[in-house]
Amino acid sequence: MSGGRSLPPRRRRGWSTDDLRHGNLLRILRHLRDHGPSSRNDIAAGCGLAMSTMTDLVGELRSRRLVHELRGVRRSGAGRPARPVAIDGEPWCALGIEVDLLGIEFLGTTVGGRELWSASVPAPLLHSSPEAGWALLRDALAEQLRRVPAGSRLVAVQVALPGYVATEPGTVGWSAGLGWDRLELADRLTAELAAEGVSPVAVAVAHHCHLAGLHAVRVELELPLPHVAVYLGGLREVGGAVVVDGSVFGGAQGGAGDIGHTNVDPHGPGCPCGRHGCLESLVGLTTLLARSGVVPAEDAEALVTADPKAALGALLAAADAADPQVRAVLAEAGDFLGAALDDLVGTVNPNVVLLGGYLGVLQRYLLEPVQARLAQRTSVSSFAGTQLVALGDLTPRVVAGAALAARDACLADPLTLTSVLSDEAG
Numbered sequence: 416m417s418g419g420r421s422l423p424p425r426r427r428r429g430w431s432t433d434d435l436r437h438g439n440l441l442r443i444l445r446h447l448r449d450h451g452p453s454s455r456n457d458i459a460a461g462c463g464l465a466m467s468t469m470t471d472l473v474g475e476l477r478s479r480r481l482v483h484e485l486r487g488v489r490r491s492g493a494g495r496p497a498r499p500v501a502i503d504g505e506p507w508c509a510l511g512i513e514v515d516l517l518g519i520e521f522l523g524t525t526v527g528g529r530e531l532w533s534a535s536v537p538a539p540l541l542h543s544s545p546e547a548g549w550a551l552l553r554d555a556l557a558e559q560l561r562r563v564p565a566g567s568r569l570v571a572v573q574v575a576l577p578g579y580v581a582t583e584p585g586t587v588g589w590s591a592g593l594g595w596d597r598l599e600l601a602d603r604l605t606a607e608l609a610a611e612g613v614s615p616v617a618v619a620v621a622h623h624c625h626l627a628g629l630h631a632v633r634v635e636l637e638l639p640l641p642h643v644a645v646y647l648g649g650l651r652e653v654g655g656a657v658v659v660d661g662s663v664f665g666g667a668q669g670g671a672g673d674i675g676h677t678n679v680d681p682h683g684p685g686c687p688c689g690r691h692g693c694l695e696s697l698v699g700l701t702t703l704l705a706r707s708g709v710v711p712a713e714d715a716e717a718l719v720t721a722d723p724k725a726a727l728g729a730l731l732a733a734a735d736a737a738d739p740q741v742r743a744v745l746a747e748a749g750d751f752l753g754a755a756l757d758d759l760v761g762t763v764n765p766n767v768v769l770l771g772g773y774l775g776v777l778q779r780y781l782l783e784p785v786q787a788r789l790a791q792r793t794s795v796s797s798f799a800g801t802q803l804v805a806l807g808d809l810t811p812r813v814v815a816g817a818a819l820a821a822r823d824a825c826l827a828d829p830l831t832l833t834s835v836l837s838d839e840a841g
């Protein structure tokens with residue numbers, strides 16, 4: 416997860432048996448997160464732990480209601496039924512927040528992933544100043560805190576927004592759409608939550624496409640968890656994410672995955688970022704609408720800002736009606752997209768490239784030229800196994816990804832964020 420306002424460092428004095436124990440707890444939680452309910456034998460083998468150690472650690476996690484035992488599964492020929500261990504997390508609440516240009520989405524879940532509530536709050540955030548935007552977010556969050564169920568405690572909050580976020584300490588570096596620049600969002604949220612009595616809590620902020628990519632790879636991709644996956648999607652803009660072993664790879668300062676602003680054509684059209692010929696300026700939804708003549712060029716940007724799904728629907732309908740200009744524009748867009756992906760596949764060598772957002776919706780017009788562009792690359796054995804997968808629907812991927820990242824944050828720091836609730840012996 417990128418853009419984190421980290422809690423006080425757990426330990427900086429050197430290696431101790433507590434560190435070892437903490438590391439082993441994380442391995443067990445990670446194993447259960449990635450493999451689902453597992454027998455104690457499988458956990459011990461998967462985490463490289465002795466059974467006696469593992470039993471003690473599972474007892475600790477049970478006492479914090481982070482794991483529980485499912486009902487026994489009787490195997491043929493076996494005596495005692497096996498009781499798989501699974502993530503529990505019922506008393507702990509994780510909150511995903513998507514700050515969009517026109518409103519704020521909230522999704523509260525248990526740390527185990529059961530949905531508790533969701534809400535859409537309209538808010539005029541487009542080109543808001545940092546202070547005006549902060550006030551809108553703060554007030555909306557205060558309302559949502561009342562919805563945390565009695566008996567549940569909020570332990571992690573993840574914000575997604577359309578902008579660059581520096582990893583430490585969770586500062587929004589620049590968001591053109593929101594008009595925010597150098598806003599110490601994670602620190603402010605942490606202080607606001609503390610004032611509301613929510614502490615300790617893990618707070619993090621990340622680019623919205625990072626979280627969309629996390630959800631796409633972890634939840635939507637119908638393949639075993641890939642070692643390296645690259646996600647490319649977005650709705651009003653082209654954004655991306657690199658997901659390694661089920662976590663977002665942020666790079667040195669949280670900026671990794673900025674695929675929309677790769678240089679595809681130095682003589683190409685101007686991009687909102689200030690460069691020329693970025694992938695965004697060549698295949699962004701506004702460009703596609705304007706160039707295909709589906710709406711007058713001067714209206715394209717306003718339509719994409721106000722109602723990107725309607726803009727995409729108009730483009731798709733024109734393509735499905737075999738409008739030759741639209742088809743030609745999409746074929747060319749697929750070629751540009753393929754060029755950017757070709758470089759990316761060569762640089763990162765992912766197992767999977769996932770297209771989501773509007774690129775996934777337009778897949779039947781984009782995949783063929785993309786695959787043609789990738790053919791040279793994938794003819795080399797190192798790249799031959801790269802799978803190209805498109806997600807065709809527009810699920811609320813960003814807010815769901817934010818909630819998923821908030822759950823991960825709790826599983827990554829269980830001893831700080833949760834407390835012992837019972838005397839489970841394991």
Ligand SMILES: [Zn+2]
Nearest residue numbers: 676686688693
């Ligand atoms: Zn650009």
